[in-house]
Amino acid sequence: MALLQIAEPGQSPQPHQRRLAVGIDLGTTNSLVAALRSGVSAPIADADGQVILPSAVRYHSDRVEVGSVAKAAAASDPFNTVLSVKRLMGRGLADVKQLGEQLPYRFVGGESHMPFIETVQGAKSPVEVSAEILKVLRVRAEAALGGDLVGAVITVPAYFDDAQRQATKDAARLAGLNVLRLLNEPTAAAVAYGLDQNAEGVVAIYDLGGGTFDISILRLTGGVFEVLATGGDTALGGDDFDHAIAGWIVEQAGLSTDIAPGEQRGLLHAACAAKEALTNADSVSVSFGAWSGELSRAHFDSLIEPMLQRSLKACRRAVRDANIEVDEVKAVVMVGGSTRVPRVRTVVGELFGRTPLTDIDPDQVVAIGAAIQADTLAGNKRNGEELLLLDVIPLSLGLETMGGLMEKVIPRNTTIPVARAQDFTTYKDGQTAMMIHVLQGERELISDCRSLARFELRGIPAMVAGAAKIRVTFQVDADGLLSVAARELASGVEASIQVKPSYGLTDGEIARMLQDSFQNAGDDKVARVLREQQVDAQRLIEAVQAALEADGERLLDAEERMVIDLQMQELSELMKGSDGYAIEQQTKRLSQVTDAFAARRLDSTVKAALAGRNLNEIEDN
Amino acid sequence: MGTPCHFALFDLQPSFRLDLEQLATRYRELARSVHPDRFADASEREQRLALEHSASLNEAYQTLKNAPKRARYLLALRGHELPLEVTVQDPEFLMQQMQWREELEDLQDSADLAGVATFKRRLKAAQDELNDRFAACWDESARIDEAERLVRRMQFLDKLSYEVRQLEERLDD
Numbered sequence: 001m002a003l004l005q006i007a008e009p010g011q012s013p014q015p016h017q018r019r020l021a022v023g024i025d026l027g028t029t030n031s032l033v034a035a036l037r038s039g040v041s042a043p044i045a046d047a048d049g050q051v052i053l054p055s056a057v058r059y060h061s062d063r064v065e066v067g068s069v070a071k072a073a074a075a076s077d078p079f080n081t082v083l084s085v086k087r088l089m090g091r092g093l094a095d096v097k098q099l100g101e102q103l104p105y106r107f108v109g110g111e112s113h114m115p116f117i118e119t120v121q122g123a124k125s126p127v128e129v130s131a132e133i134l135k136v137l138r139v140r141a142e143a144a145l146g147g148d149l150v151g152a153v154i155t156v157p158a159y160f161d162d163a164q165r166q167a168t169k170d171a172a173r174l175a176g177l178n179v180l181r182l183l184n185e186p187t188a189a190a191v192a193y194g195l196d197q198n199a200e201g202v203v204a205i206y207d208l209g210g211g212t213f214d215i216s217i218l219r220l221t222g223g224v225f226e227v228l229a230t231g232g233d234t235a236l237g238g239d240d241f242d243h244a245i246a247g248w249i250v251e252q253a254g255l256s257t258d259i260a261p262g263e264q265r266g267l268l269h270a271a272c273a274a275k276e277a278l279t280n281a282d283s284v285s286v287s288f289g290a291w292s293g294e295l296s297r298a299h300f301d302s303l304i305e306p307m308l309q310r311s312l313k314a315c316r317r318a319v320r321d322a323n324i325e326v327d328e329v330k331a332v333v334m335v336g337g338s339t340r341v342p343r344v345r346t347v348v349g350e351l352f353g354r355t356p357l358t359d360i361d362p363d364q365v366v367a368i369g370a371a372i373q374a375d376t377l378a379g380n381k382r383n384g385e386e387l388l389l390l391d392v393i394p395l396s397l398g399l400e401t402m403g404g405l406m407e408k409v410i411p412r413n414t415t416i417p418v419a420r421a422q423d424f425t426t427y428k429d430g431q432t433a434m435m436i437h438v439l440q441g442e443r444e445l446i447s448d449c450r451s452l453a454r455f456e457l458r459g460i461p462a463m464v465a466g467a468a469k470i471r472v473t474f475q476v477d478a479d480g481l482l483s484v485a486a487r488e489l490a491s492g493v494e495a496s497i498q499v500k501p502s503y504g505l506t507d508g509e510i511a512r513m514l515q516d517s518f519q520n521a522g523d524d525k526v527a528r529v530l531r532e533q534q535v536d537a538q539r540l541i542e543a544v545q546a547a548l549e550a551d552g553e554r555l556l557d558a559e560e561r562m563v564i565d566l567q568m569q570e571l572s573e574l575m576k577g578s579d580g581y582a583i584e585q586q587t588k589r590l591s592q593v594t595d596a597f598a599a600r601r602l603d604s605t606v607k608a609a610l611a612g613r614n615l616n617e618i619e620d621n
Numbered sequence: 622m623g624t625p626c627h628f629a630l631f632d633l634q635p636s637f638r639l640d641l642e643q644l645a646t647r648y649r650e651l652a653r654s655v656h657p658d659r660f661a662d663a664s665e666r667e668q669r670l671a672l673e674h675s676a677s678l679n680e681a682y683q684t685l686k687n688a689p690k691r692a693r694y695l696l697a698l699r700g701h702e703l704p705l706e707v708t709v710q711d712p713e714f715l716m717q718q719m720q721w722r723e724e725l726e727d728l729q730d731s732a733d734l735a736g737v738a739t740f741k742r743r744l745k746a747a748q749d750e751l752n753d754r755f756a757a758c759w760d761e762s763a764r765i766d767e768a769e770r771l772v773r774r775m776q777f778l779d780k781l782s783y784e785v786r787q788l789e790e791r792l793d794d
Contacts, residue, residue, distance in 0.1 A: 150662075222649075224653075226649075377661035388652060388653050388656060390652060414683070415679045415683070416679070417676045417679065418676050418679055475672070475676060477657065478658065539662075542662075591665065591666060595666050598664055598667040598670065599670060602655070602667065602671065606674065608654070609650055609651050609653070609654040
């Protein structure tokens with residue numbers, strides 16, 4: 001029985017052993033997948049040589065179309081063709097109505113409060129629609145790279161809240177992707193730009209996409225990308241420019257504002273074409289139906305001015321939050337297709353007092369940066385210093401307190417990962433449960449903030465009112481996702497926590513969708529689950545192998561080492577069979593016996609860093 | 622699991638005077654070794670540990686980087702944990718507090734941006750002065766009462782500078 005061949009840590013693995021990982025930019029208008037190959041990060045093209053995949057999904061009764069073909073049908077089949085689904089991720093039905101635009105879809109409510117779209121294939125949640133786009137990109141990448149993906153880094157707007165991020169992760173899961181990290185789009189762009197230019201100092205990333213706006217201020221110091229502050233607006237983007245022009249057309253053409261869905265799509269399409277034409281012309285002729293007219297760039301600029309001002313206000317706030325002066329910003333980078341609009345470049349240049357940089361294609365820069373991080377996270381060690389991304393939570397996290405007020409627990413722009421504790425007590429004798437309402441936002445009233453979830457704590461030991469001291473720990477991980485733990489301090493009892501997300505899919509809904517996707521893919525569910533268990537087992541074995549090679553001799557005694565080797569051998573054997581349950585159990589067992597070893601390794605790494613020495617030096621002793 | 626004191630984490634002696642550049646450099650080095658990104662391909666247990674260590678590191682850094690928080694932490698290390706609510710028995714400072722607040726309200730009513738800039742400068746100068754006084758008093762371990770008083774004042778001014786930023790944001794409308 002051959003052991004898996006693992007390259008020694010510190011040496012780059014053979015090409016055929018390289019762990020395949022990609023960066024995915026799941027955009028409002030366009031999506032891309034990129035990968036690092038031969039040291040160069042670049043987007044992966046489809047069979048026709050196109051790198052951009054329009055974020056359009058069309059449901060037929062018997063199949064799903066994704067991309068340009070789907071987009072082209074938007075006007076003729078508005079109910080079944082979903083565009084800009086990113087704007088619906090992590091949102092509720094009420095938000096969708098508030099977005100103000102006339103979305104042509106037929107919405108229905110689900111178990112959760114997410115808006116499901118009624119299509120010819122039944123009700124689809126935005127998460128499922130996004131999964132279709134991700135699936136296409138995954139298949140494209142696997143074909144181009146010649147193998148299964150270890151995982152993907154998927155980018156999200158920096159200003160996305162917890163619900164929007166969780167929805168993105170759920171979509172990736174449905175698409176069969178292992179998410180290595182959810183990466184903020186401006187940070188991804190900073191990586192691409194920073195590594196390209198070997199930049200140091202404070203940079204600003206102005207990211208205006210189809211549906212979202214982000215501004216991030218970062219400090220680059222020798223491979224460490226530290227986000228100082230981030231801001232934005234998840235409902236501001238190029239789509240809004242299109243709507244402004246569409247409104248102008250409706251007015252000029254004397255049309256009624258009650259337009260049929262198909263026509264509305266056609267209208268937005270004409271508006272978008274006009275917007276793009278004005279990038280290189282002073283005026284453009286626009287026609288819609290029987291009407292035609294002339295739109296000047298000057299008038300277009302006046303139509304979008306209020307939106308641009310909103311973005312500049314967010315920029316000024318980010319600069320304040322970063323605790324810097326505007327002139328400390330050494331470079332401003334333009335990201336997102338909408339930054340091609342000349343007026344955008346002008347106003348941003350005016351605010352920062354310098355010409356914005358557009359060296360890297362604004363449509364591709366995010367995916368390119370994500371692919372670089374994906375390669376590192378997948379475990380392909382690089383020579384020299386690996387980049388380190390220190391990101392922040394974009395919105396304050398807090399709790400509902402008496403009187404409908406929001407009390408902040410973790411302020412915005414706090415570096416993540418972060419953990420904060422808050423102590424609570426009971427107010428009735430014998431109280432054994434408690435409900436905590438968590439929100440995100442900056443305002444005082446909870447009605448002005450974003451409800452994230454309600455956490456029900458159960459199993460609090462019954463005591464006299466006020467005697468229990470329950471420490472609730474809020475932890476935000478590197479993906480920007482919140483988890484909550486609670487413990488009664490006197491007794492040490494851990495409370496069990498049931499999470500009820502305000503805008504997320506329920507566990508039941510996800511399970512059903514996963515089931516559907518197995519069936520649609522024609523996979524036998526059992527075979528699929530077995531394969532997942534084998535992949536998990538393999539991953540753990542590889543990780544343990546690498547850990548043993550690095551620190552086994554130094555941190556384990558002979559007996560401990562033997563136990564681990566035995567369990568690993570057992571798992572390798574079981575993996576070859578088809579008893580999924582046994583594989584799962586043995587994976588857990590191996591994980592358990594390597595627990596202490598893992599803890600020792602981490603302590604040792606920290607001590608080494610403290611002592612200011614490189615880990616390699618210690619191994620040489 | 623016993624947590625090392627924040628200073629020890631950065632291999633520093635507990636003291637109020639701090640080389641912030643050196644602190645930042647050490648922070649980046651330490652962050653490299655414990656950040657979850659470094660363990661993306663490791664076991665779940667390692668990932669969870671990395672997450673906890675990172676959160677602790679970030680907490681320590683945030684505390685030491687900020688002068689009032691650092692001062693408060695130093696007091697706590699000596700067993701004098703100050704409650705967060707600032708109940709001031711500090712009649713001398715009370716007058717100044719009221720003056721600062723009135724000025725801020727006036728600035729808000731008059732929407733005077735230039736005035737806000739001046740206010741910020743004076744606020745910074747006042748904070749620097751308090752820092753110097755605390756540093757001087759901290760070296761003499763007998764003056765705990767004064768140290769506590771100074772920390773409360775530092776906390777007040779820190780809160781005030783946060784309110785100034787909020788005012789700037791409101792005036793940006």
